[in-house]
Amino acid sequence: MTTNNIAQTQQNSATAQKNIESNLLARQISEACEAQRSKEQFEAEIQMYVQVVGQYLGSIELNREFPLATEILVMAIRELRWKGRLSALNVPGMTETHKLRLELLLYHHEADLLEKTQLRAEIEKAYQIFGKGFDRAYDAFLCSEGKTNSESQKWTASVIREELEKIAHQNFSESDRKLTISQLAQESRWPVSQLNSIYADIVAELDERDSQQTTKAKIEQILQANQSSINLSEVLPENLARPLTQLAKWMNLQPEVCLVSLLGTVSSLHRTDTELLAATATDYRLSPNLFIGLVAESSQKKSPILKAIATKPLGLLHRDECDRYEQEMATWKEACKRIQSEDKYAEMPPEPQKRVHWLQRTTGEALLRQAGRQQHGMLYLSDELKALFGSLNSYRGGRGSDEEDLLELYDGSGAKTLRAEGLRDDTDKTCLGILGAIQPEILEKLIGGKDDGNGKWARFFFVHQPNTASTLPISGGLNLTEMLAGLYRSISALPAIEYQFDSAAQLRFKQAYDRVEQLRVKEPNQSLRAVYGKTAGRIGKIALNLHVIRWAMGDRTQPISHEIGMDSLLPAIKLANFAIQQIKSLYGQFDDDSLAPHLMKILNLAESKGEWIKARDVQPTFTKKQRPSADQVRQHFVTLADMGLGEIQGEGRNLQFCFCQHFRQR
Incomplete structure (x- = not known):
């Protein structure tokens, strides 16, 4: 045997011995997996196997022993895949061709059938997937290509991602971006198509991350709005705050539901000429009436609250009004009879008008006419506010101006309606309060995804009542009806008054006005701009009503002050901010595109x-x-x-x- 033959035989023997040892170790690991050893033991054995395979692949020349090296590499890979440690076929950015070739490499051991140039991409991909445990095997491959691993190690998957993220954050034009990625492909020896695919995925991930941050901010805003609350004792006199808080507790309702229901009812009791001169320089005047909307699911105790705070106590006032009206009608009829007996052509005295404290069903035209007919305000009370908006223009084929007329009533404006037969409605001032409930899904259909162009919804003070379970008390009780009826009688008896802020409150109101105006011009959402635009007026309206409530629940022997102070203005500002949070929460939950x-x-x-x-x-x-x-x-x-x-x-x-x-x- 020649020296060359002996050397070749020795080399083949050594190679075969290493092959046998590696195969034995692979089988031991496979048996260890089947025996369900602990995770720590398995990982330790895998690491030992990787070292042996790496040393073995580093000791042979890949260009001559490539099939054997590939087979041993495959054995290690298959054990890792069996344990679920690798998922080569699901690597992001891998083309279908790479998947197919890698499938052959992993399962069919057909690497010896492929030319070395065809296998290069698969070996590089395997190194990227399997990590530094196969550094020596990859070094051997690079040496066969005339390279070193130090250059390749620079372009790991994490480095490639970092470079692509840098590109994504640059203000590159489309052509500059393509050139930059092409240059990166040349330097890293990653396929340019793969880099483009990974780049697209990274951009999508960054956009999703930004979108998620925006969504999180919206959710936190909604959660903050839902958590915000008002302590009734900081807003109302204690002798009124305590029973309302107890009522809310029994029904497991937000205390603000009781508070705004009270404010909405009180706001309709003033004489139509009552107003707040909020700014003398601009003759900025505010009527006292409020539009209140309770947003809650069906069976969430909306009707009991409306009955307790509005219907029942106003019912006592209505009974008093019926008695007064009957007496005045009897007197009027007697007077007419006497006058007619003396002179049948004489002019009769005006017929007494029956005051309407609240109504539940009407048309837009009838509402406008009645609001201008009486000297006091009145309350539109409804379990379903949808009925109010559904009735607008219902008798005019949808071609009337009922909605616009209703919105003008929020400002206390009068009405002059001209018909063919002449002037039908002619009034300068009105005071219409609205207090109603509506279900969230119905309100969403009415306002969801639409701009509040005419400020209809911005005029409403909405309070959202979450879905909660109430409890039924078996003892105790509140004489709320008589107390509220007394409060309402006192306010109804007040004459028409022009209120103003005292000097301190005037300065604070100016600051609040300026602040919400700045928020309005900076707000990108049109509907919220409308809300900010109505907030200053809402502050004044609430302050006026809190002022008369404080007087009526206190010493009524003293005349009411015509100046509104900080004790009413500051709670009004707090309530107006609460109203902003509530409407923001509702708009956030009604956004179809979010x-x-x-x-x-x-x-x-x-x-x-x-x-x-x-x-x-x-x-x-x-x-x-x-x-x-x-x-x-x-x-x-x-x-x-x-x-x-x-x-x-x-x-x-x-x-x-x-x-x-x-x-x-x-």
Whole structure:
């Protein structure tokens, strides 16, 4: 045997011995996996196997022993894939061709059938996937190409991602971006098509991250609005705040629901000539009437609140009015009879008018006529505000101006209606208050996705009542009806008054006015601009009503002051800010183009249940048109958890979400 033959035999023997040792070790690891060893033991054995394989591949020349090296590499890869440590076929950016070739490489051991130039991309891809555990094997491959690994190590997956993210953050033109990525491909030896694909994914991820931050800000704004509350004792006299707070507690309602219901009712009791001169220089005058909307689901105690605070106490005033009207009518008829007996052509005295304290159903034209007919205000009271807006122009084929007339009534304006037969309505001042309830889904249909161009919804002080369970008290009680009736009688008896702010309150009102005007011009959302535009007026209206409530619940033997002080203005500002938060919350939940409403439904459901929820629990809370798939709901679970607004457990179809109370308290 020649020296060359001996050397070749020795080399083949050594190679075969290493091959046998590696195969034995691979089988041992496979047996260890099948025996379900601990994770730590398995990972330690994998690391040892990687070192042996790396040393072996580094000791041979890849250009001559390539099939054997590939087979051993494949054995290690297959063990890692068996354990679920690798998922080569799901690597982002891998083309279908690469997937097919890598499938052959991993499972069919056909590397010896491929030319070395065809295999280069697969070996480079394998190194990127399998990491530094195969550095020596990759070094051997690079040496066969006449390169070193030090240059290649610079372009790891993390470095490539970092470079592509830098490109994404630059203000490159389309051509400059393509040139920059092409240059990166040349330097890194990554395929340019793959870099473009990864770049597109990175841009999508960055956009999604920005969108998620925006969505999180909206949700936190909604949560903050839902958490905001008003202490009634800081707004009302204690002898009125205490029973209203107790009523809200028994019904498990927000105290603000009782407060705004009271304000809406009181605002309709003034004489039509009563007003607040808020700024003398500009003759800025405000009528006292308010538009109040209670937003709550059906069976959420809206009707009992309206009865307790408005219908029942106003019913006592209505009974008094009926008695007065009957007496005046009897006197009037006697007077007419006497005058006619003396002179049948004599002019009769005007017929007494019966005051309407509240009404529940009307048309736009009838509402306008009655509002201008009486010297006192009146209250439109409705369990469903939708009925009010549905009745506008109902008798005019939708071609009238009822809605515009209603909006003018908010400012206390009168009406002059001209018909063919002449002037029908002719009044200078009105005082119409609105107090009604509406369901969230109905309100969403009315205002969702629409600009509030005429400021109709900005005129309303909405309060959202979450879905809560009330309790039934079996003892105690409140004599609320008599107390409120006494309050309402006192305010109704006041003459027409022109109120003003005292000097301190005037300065503070100016500051509040200037602030909301700055917010208005900076606000990008048209509907919210309308809200800010009505806020200063709402502050003045609320301050006027709080002023008369304080007087009526105090020492009524003293005449009411015509100057409104800080004790009424500061709570009014607080309430106006609360109103802004409420409408922001509603608009945020009614935005069809935003993810926030969907996530809020999940948060509200999870909080109300107080337990882990699944996708099937969430889906029925959406309408059929908006209902997301189960997979979309589960993705929403993950998004909320990533935002830090809850926790998830389980995987796949068993994924669950929980809203923990400490998230609400953050």
